[in-house]
Amino acid sequence: MVKTLECDVEKISELIKNYIPTAEMEMNVAAELSFILPKEYTHRFSELFAEIEKRQEELGIIGFGVSMTTMDEVFFKGSMNSDINDSDSPLGTSTWILYAQQFRAMLIKRAVFSWRNWKLLLLQLLALLGLMYLMMRGISFSTAREPARVMDLEQYRETIVPFSISGDPDLTQNLTKNLEIMLKAKKQELHEVQGDVQGYLLKNKKCIYSCIIAFSLTVTRDKKEFTFWFNNEAYHSPSLSLSVLDNIIFMSLSGSDATITVSNKPQPQRVTENKYEETSTLILQIVFNLLFGMSIFTSGFSLMTVTERVSKAKHIQFVSGVYTFNFWLSALLWDLIIHFVACALLLLVFLITDVDILLEKYHFLDTMLILMLFGWSAIPFIYLLSFWYNTSTGAYIKIFVFNHCLGFMSIIVDAVVNIIPDISTSTKDFILNSLLLLPLYNLGLSIYKYYNIQEMKKLCTSSEYVSDTKFCREILGISVYSMSQSSIGRHVIAMAATGAAYLFLIFLLELTSWNLQAFVYRCVLFGIYKIFSKARLSRELSAESEDEDVQNEREAILQHPQESLNSTVLIKELVKIYFKVPPILAVRNISVTIQKEECFGLLGLNGAGKTTTFQILTGEEVATSGDVFIEGYSITENIRKVRSKIGYCPQFDALLDFMTPREILTMYARVWGLPENSIRPYVDNLLEMLYLQPQAEKFIYTLSGGSKRRLSTAVAIMGKSSVVFLDEPSTGMDPLARRMLWNTVIRTRESGKVIIITSHSMEECEALCTRLAIMVQGKFVCLGSPQHLKNKFGNVYIMNVKFKTDTGDDVIKDFEGFIAQVFPGSELKQENQGILNYYIPSKDNSWGKVFGILEKAKEEYNLEDYSISQITLEQVFLTFANVDNPESDHAKAKAVP
Template structure:
């Protein structure tokens, strides 16, 4: 039955028990109460219902109805399956749940300020470490490929030492002597012969000269001009052997080519974790735990930099060792620190680039493969000025410059100026695209109502008129929330409230707007219009503060497969800011609470679907948030485990928390929710308690009468219709007749006539049942506008 605000529950209970002495209260949730009436008092039902109907205002009863025990409930009560026994062994009792949660609320005081950020960074960094060291593919890719390809380049150079060699070019004048032409014939010794001419003319016209042979180069200069020594050295250095130049250029290309292949494959692997977190919903869960995106990205970045250090050092070491046998690698040995510094600075610049490229993919394997090819292409592409913006180009240019001419200054400046500029640009892009997403939130000027339901309008007007005041008595207040995707509006002016110690169910068919509403509340999507408050904090104005006030259990398990159940809880506890000194005890409590003690030390990849849901619920309860948002929490659980999980959720509500729930299971909704709202086409179609909705939207109670042995169905039907003309015939078979009573029929009248028919022998028995939530849901969503 549905109680009003003025209900005196003790008086109501006394009234019920005065007529049915063995009646008892099954549960009280919000403004609704369930009484169990024993079958042996069936003769007294009409009297009880008549009192409730006539004294409804005095007793504070808004509405009431009756329903029979379902076969599913009988099955769960009477059978003890193996799954039930295992669930009972693995999940604590409701009393133990209350004890655990109360002890947690007394001890947990979340970190704030710089200590909170350090705690969040620590949790994210440990997560990255576990993900890497337990992924054999990542380890092999990060270490094996860079080292393998650098060793391969050294082997190629060593086995092909004559690469690029050409016959020495005769640079004397002999080939030209004796030629016919207008010009004078050149001959050797021309400069030596001309010195016998006038000295002043010689000093003015002939400034530098060179003597070259196979092994030596001698520069001669005229010191009458001050700049001749430098000019002579410049031309001498420019006149290197063509054979040597070609060989070094090709060898430099080989080293650069193979190093790029190995290193770019390694860098591409750093895209897998960000891509995997987005694919599995872990990124959203981390944000819902109150961790700013920049903290989790910074932890990823620092771990990846450390992860790249060892391959970087091994590459330099291989090239330095190779220089002992290959003279062509001596430039790397001479500038080993500069080489390592260039590779390190490249890592600083290229890892953010890989992060940005990962947003183009949804599958981690595809991201790794395609980004690896793209990195290689950008690194080996022709050196054009515009490509200096890319760190891949900088890396290739560093290797080539150091090898080719030892120009360490140019390489160093190139990396600092261009690589650092690119790093700055990428960080700015990440900040704008991810961390600084612009919110479009307008002040409410009024409510545009799309539904005629009086309850929806009353709640919306109440919230809009005094939203700030309502936050004092309600954990969650949603005021005229709207969401648009381009020209499509997914959510229209949704308003509702959730009190402490209660559960609010948001129901609706697929595409009704439930997911969009959840995404706005969790911060995954921006709010187009309206406001939402969690424990007095407005989500749009204090996003990170409000995120720490609620826990989130998504529909699909957002778990990193490499982490164990315990490590997963440690991660989210640190992100929420649970102090280290109470963290072990809190995690132990959560593990015991949801019943995964046996599997806590195993990777979540080995969990069954049911255990993954239990772990997801434990994550939502980490840090004991004041509001818990659950999207189909018992999906995938067997009936016994589902019931036990419901007891956990009910225990959470008893400690003062609020639960916002969405589910396709009407049984789950009936068991947990104090208040319901059905959403259709982005709008709330109805809102209220379960009994209130059954009374308001039900199409009359269902009556099924059992025929007497040998009785005639037509005679029984005629007799029942004459006594109860307000009934509508639904179905007739050999032993049962089904009717539906008109809306508004008093239960006292109905039970009086049915009892009289039974005593007169017209029928052998009967059942009376009000419309179920499932029937109301189908009726309301069936009139959905197409």
């Protein structure tokens, strides 16, 4: 029934129960009132309906209709074995506790993402640490002096020593004996050559690798001539030759036990600018390896942010009341924790690969400070870059390439700028200061300069090096944290400052983007459009051909603005234009108020403007003109306040696939501010209400489409929202799940919330909606309760008659003639095995009259059963959608203004 404001519901209920004692009131919301009438009382329907029609004005009834129980309802009642009582959500948490609770929820969400994607995280860590280890393993970073080397043939293992002695026999015998003693002790082979030693060396191929030294002695009356040959491929063979000569002479003079040990110790290196440049070349290898590894690692921080934004899970979190600061600071904190672990492991790699300068004497604290400040700067920078991409994989790859190329090129640019002598100081300062905005540049230069300064200080204070007094005095006087070009102070400050700046830009973008979009769309683009398309706009938004109910709603809003603002939801002259070529007018000047405990349905074909309207109502899109008010707050001017008042189930599930239903509902319970001790029972109740208990611990990506829709609905109805938006919530559900969803939605509405729903299921809209509007090409073409629309646009009754099995064809023919006589204009639509389906004009045929005629004809024409119902909402919808329908042309003309 559609009732007036003065309707006496108790009197109507009393009247109905006088005729049908077991009748039950099903719903009494807004202008809609419905009762369930048992079928066994059909013989009294005629009298009841006649009485209602007679007293319609007295009872405050605008109109009424009848519909039959559907198979869905039968299935639902047969499957339900218990009722589920909803529990109130114990909300009332203070602001600071709510802030802390939300922060905890967001931090746990990030931790769960990392835990569930541990393979990906491990791969990122291995890419950084493994790459650094492999590239640095072959590089020597040790500054220790080379030890003294003993000049001994043993270092070449077994060698052959050719020799030739001619002249004094006594001397020859003595020298040969001493040579044999010395060389055999060293396990070397002594080979006496008869004749020219040089010729022997040239002719004997074996000597190329086995002969390190050779000598000859020629004794004459005037002199003793020693000649030594050495193999130039052995670096120390010249000094080794002299050592052997000195030993055999010394043994000849002092006895066979006498020896001389000769050692070769490198001269101390001189610490000069050349040594500084040599160290710089070495550290550049560390820097470029580190930049490459960090580019791979830090790009992974974009994966979660892009996934949340693209799936609209981020939007749902903001709609549910998550503070912008909580969302981003929790993400930053968790990513910094992961970055800290990576940096600690990186220091371990430095230790293994002997990069001592970055670790010794508490230098590891400085190194860790540099690495952590880089993380503080780089992670918000990655977040900012992620706004440009719409796929997580694409974002990771592109940000890695962009970051690495930018970091590498910045180091090259810095080197080139410092080399070019003709560049002006102001230009140089501008370029170098601009490069300070890049996190990888600051990291690379900080490590580079820190290593060089500490290495030079170590060498200048080492006793094993000869120091250049002026150079070392300058090096020892430098503080690594000073603001000079050769120190890291400006880079450290730059990393700290840019991290805060990038974070501020993220907050600024999140908090002002809505107002900026509103200004651009509503003031700039719409202003230009009105100038050039004023006539077209006026024609498109004209209200001349509006339906009477739609027009009355608009006029009531415009004439009583303050009263309209007291409504829970007020949509006022809403217009949405997509400024493309050509411009698309998606929503055309719609206005409606929705009161507390109402369920308002938006119906229309795909492309009618339903989803766009939803996107405007939930803050996804900016309205071009007009406004939306939720509990008096303008969505254009106070989006943050509006979002805290609504729950939203989007058309496509905005869920985090790596979580379970229990985890995601627990997260949103914390977001809404439920006390911790109430969260578990509250979540359990929601899971049970929507038949999600069996899937509560499964990953969301494993759930069916229907289960995901129920979970999305559960997220939407949680908390203290005043308005719940459901965009096709029952898609993909079986009848039982759908009915459980409906039951939950009805109880949510009865708890005081407004439900705004879109659906392609007319039955769903009839079951849930207290009022609805049908949209065609962005406009409301009708508005009212389902019963009101069926009364207004449905001009036929649907009659189904079933004959008893023993009924003859002649009786059926007589019945057809009877119907044609008593109901002129009736149409037989279908006849099948004793079942007839008729469309009977409702004009001049009241409900009481129709039921009275059929009840009298029941015995005369051997009827087993019959039913009379009103046209369905689906058939009304098809009328407006210009699809074939059972109504007459007259009804079509009436339905389409």
